[in-house]
Amino acid sequence: MSAARILVVDDDPQARDLLQRLLGPLGAVSQASNPKAAQERLAEGAYDLVLTDMAMPEPGDGLKVLQEVKAHLPDTPVIVVTAFGNIEGALDSIQLGAFDYLAKPFDVDAILRVARRALEQKRLVEENRSLRQQVDRSALVGRSPALLEVYKQVARAAASNVPVLITGETGTGKEMVARALHKRSPRTSGPFIPVDCGAITESLMESELFGHAKGSFTGASGARRGVFEEANGGTLFLDEIGDVGMKVQSQLLRVLQEGEIRRVGESVPVKVDARVVAATNKDLKERVAEGVFREDLLYRLDVVHLHLPPLRERREDIPALVQHFAGRHARGGVSPVVTSEAMSRLTAYDWPGNVRQLENVVARALALNVTGVLGPQDFPEPIGDAPKRLTGLAGDLPSLAELSRRYAAHVLQAVGGNKSEAARLLDVDRKTLYKLLEATGVEPEAS
Structure with missing residues (x-):
């Protein structure tokens, strides 16, 4: 797990410095002297934990900070620090979603204990969401003989790195099969990057796949990595591969043969390590016969073939x-x-x-x-x-x-x-x- 990002909000600079020293072992600590400054910090990036003083000069107070965090980062826990005796305000903060509240003067052990507990809750929330998404997206539901055959093929193909071609009508669940392949493969800890080739214009496809250098074409105001690099160590899912034009097809063939790409506007090759899983609802052999799809690329993609039958079958x-x-x-x-x-x-x-x-x-x-x-x-x-x-x-x-x-x-x-x-x-x-x-x-x- 990467180092936690913690924001401390207090109008007292000594209190901020003390909290920064105490919480430093838990992650990177930033400071804000008032709710407005906290809002600016929160706009710059996500935080894993926020500690805010309750009573601060206008404009706003700790409740304003709490509301701002809950509005834009609902999973980020907020710990409210309040002067001893201001229990009513502390209870208000709990009702508004604060993780906990602490009283001044600081109890060092209590601050560390509550902060660790809050960060652990944040980690568990994110982990559970990720697991739910993986289960939902890779769920193959059904026990028909046709789908059981797909299960077997997925299990056999998952362990290898060879390209896979998934065919079937629109809506049969080709991306779910691709995600199941990725989830069961040695690359499961790497990224799964889906690309809908049918939704990207031919002029932008090359940049989307391989990236580009700054100034390589009109509008390229900065350098950009393509999805092949983004998928390093994981799986690249090319949906609707039959819609890719001939120029990009030749570049895809080279990537599959050599394991390297060239960004648009650059001549130096870049090594990539992404397993390619492609899908289509078209008959690629028919498109080869029509002269709009490269036969050698089809052979490279179709090392393992998985066909998803339509639901009516x-x-x-x-x-x-x-x-x-x-x-x-x-x-x-x-x-x-x-x-x-x-x-x-x-x-x-x-x-x-x-x-x-x-x-x-x-x-x-x-x-x-x-x-x-x-x-x-x-x-x-x-x-x-x-x-x-x-x-x-x-x-x-x-x-x-x-x-x-x-x-x-x-x-x-x-x-x-x-x-x-x-x-x-x-x-x-x-x-x-x-x-x-x-x-x-x-x-x-x-x-």
Whole structure:
């Protein structure tokens, strides 16, 4: 753990100096003589602990410092120091979120004991948050034969450093698989750096990946490291690799072959040590045949191939995913109940947006539900309503694919023909939306 940053706020310079000497063994101690100076210090960077005197001349007092810290650094503990007898003010500070309060004159042992306890709490809060994020982001939920095969491949591939290519439709969970690979690899203590190649313009991609020197192009006001350097010792996840242009493809090939990059505007190579995990929802062999993707780069990336099947091909995983997402988005930490009828309809739906769409649908249902019980009425058409309309229509039962197409057309109409907004609400990419609209007779060119 790096050295703690501690801020001492007191209008008495002797008191500040004494606290700095006492707390020096715990970390780097800075001083501020009043709430305004403390605010300026806090704006310069995060602190792990703040000690503030209660009574200070205007403007403000220790409570103002406490409120400032809680507003901008809510996890940073604040210890309030108060003159003996001012217990009422100390209790006010506790109610406002102070970690503890101490009375003057200083008790050296008490100050060190409380400060150590506060710093340990801060460390535990950060550690627990990090662990929760790792678990959430790398969770692979399901026990279908197709997903169990993915589990096995992840376990086998995690120990090596070779590149991995993950394929699958949009929303199938490719980044979660990449995070699972990283978490189970010897690089787990290193960084995991995700890059959405489809969201970066071709002109900026080179700088994003490899960095640049100051003045190497218009707007390069300073030198910058690229994500390959940021991912040293860890994993670099290149999502939507199929969208990368030919120039950058050749540079990626060189990095994979030689283990070094060249920053834009520099000629000196820089060694890098990042495991590359790439993902795509495109058929890269088809793109090679079209002449828009390098075959030699595909071979370099596709050393280990993991394919994530769409959700409609592993429906047995849907109940577990629904419960997982219901627990993640539940109010007050209490998981809601999903009725058997609602679960049946969720399982029967084709989910063109896959796992991501399923999570969004469950999250939206929970946001609007106050009972804690999710029934068919809590989900949108055609998931929640289609079976009611079809009851008794044995001779006219449209497929779930047809219902998906009708729903896409309905959403597009509801948002005034805005394809981007419709795709966002449906949680599918624009290509999938176009296919759905073409099948309904809606002009895909409509904007």
